[in-house]
Amino acid sequence: MDEGSELIQQRIRKLEKLRREGRDPFPNNFKVTHTSKDLHDAFGSMSEEELRSVQETFSIAGRILAIRSFGKAGFVQVQDQKGRIQAYFQKDVVGEQSFQLFKTVDIGDFLGLEGRIFRTKTGELTLQVQNFQLLVKSLRPLPEKWHGLTDVETRYRHRYLDLIANPRVKEVFLTRVRAIQMIRDFFTRRGFMEVETPMLHPIPGGATARPFKTYHNALDMELYLRVAPELFLKRLVIGGLERIFEINRCFRNEGISTQHNPEFTMLEFYQSYATYEDMMAMTEELFCSMVKEIIGGLRLTYGGKEIDFTPPWRRIGFRESLLQSGRFDPDILRDRSKAIDAARELGLELKRGTSHGRVLADLFKEVVEPGLIQPTFVTHYPTEVSPLSRQNGDDPEVVDRFELFIAGREIANGFSELNDPIEQRERFLKQLSERGEEADLVLRLDEDFLRALEFGMPPTAGEGIGIDRWVMLLTDSPSIRDVIFFPLLRMEK
């Protein structure tokens, strides 16, 4: 603690004075009967005359956000989890001794308040305090009330201050919680079982991203934090769990940006005897129900752009989308070198595996993706960039896969699962040879997964949805850090 700080010293002196007077500055015997919201809900529409007949007393507790005090009376604004309410202290009502205590409380302290409800001259619903207790003496001054807390570093590092000072922040996280709850309900109602699979993977798989490495002492074993749950969820499908979903953290040791946090939350779900087309239909249904429930309609505004979720959403083939951009010679689809030329013209670096499909995917990312503002399913990606997807029956060069784009970002990725173990092994091997130079990618053949596949996986479709990015859309948040309580930051000095 910065013991030199005068403000903290003052408060410590107050705390010591309370102790000397025999008052506990941190008691825990106060019983709460109501929240601020309970009172607003019950009495918010009643006039002062009507309130006069309410003789009941209410006990609420919360943190003081503002004090407006006079000689022998005073108002405080108290905040609890559900909101804020004003309380009125009068010397004549609470008594001389209690009023002296009231005079010493600070912004930031917690109070337990008991009293009647009334409406002030200016019309504000207010608790007329009859008895109260200091519940917590706060030792540090809160951010200023009018401008609030805007310093982003403080907001992220000390999220509690952000939550206290900026009511909007609580709403964002409330929306996040509601969205996740709705996803659970959606899948549970459809007979999906929620499961948990390992975070610690001996071989990282299910996505091509750099993993975090860790180590288990007793087993003397290197482990990786999972980059995706996919391969373990499929093992469960092989075990006969036909409908499963998991909502949990994934970890990728990549750069940090407004759309990337090293740990993020992903929903993955799998349904046997379904196809990628069923997944698209389900995604539409899931997202529309959430938007309707949370926004109250099918249109929302993100970053000033209106996004319309009215189904059916646009669907376009991956290759078609490249041609429709009007930026490319159609031959890029047939001729790998033409595709590479097009990429060079755009100034793209092609250091990764430069398979034809990879190059086309890079062109797509550069040219098509940013323009996909309205919800759009892009289907039939090149097989070369989709190592876990089932090939299309008519054209083995592409897979039965889609990605959902909204506001120029990838939100979901789903496909009919590849369940041919021989083909899967070949795809893995191809992937390994393509990326062999990139040693730190730690790609290894997951023999255990391949063995499981050899026992037979029912035809299945699966999908992954980035929850954080979806919540960004629902809450009009420009940065992923606005929807994660504690985004990763460098250590403070």
Added chain:
RNA sequence: GAGCCGUUAGCUCAAUCGGUAGAGCAACUGACUCUUAAUCAGUAGGUUGCAGGUUCGAUUCCUGCACGGCUCACCA
């Protein structure tokens, strides 16, 4: 990892051309029994992110570092 921008009182922000670092809120003292950015009078609060350099003199100019933001790259 690269580029650009930022860092001044607890919070939000000023500070002319390089010339003694200010305000509002918060805090402290006093007045005030319906305020709500309460009001009024007064007081205190600073190693200007850190370390160097230039200069008679640096918040200001230069270099390095730290942390943050945005953009790019890697990825989802």
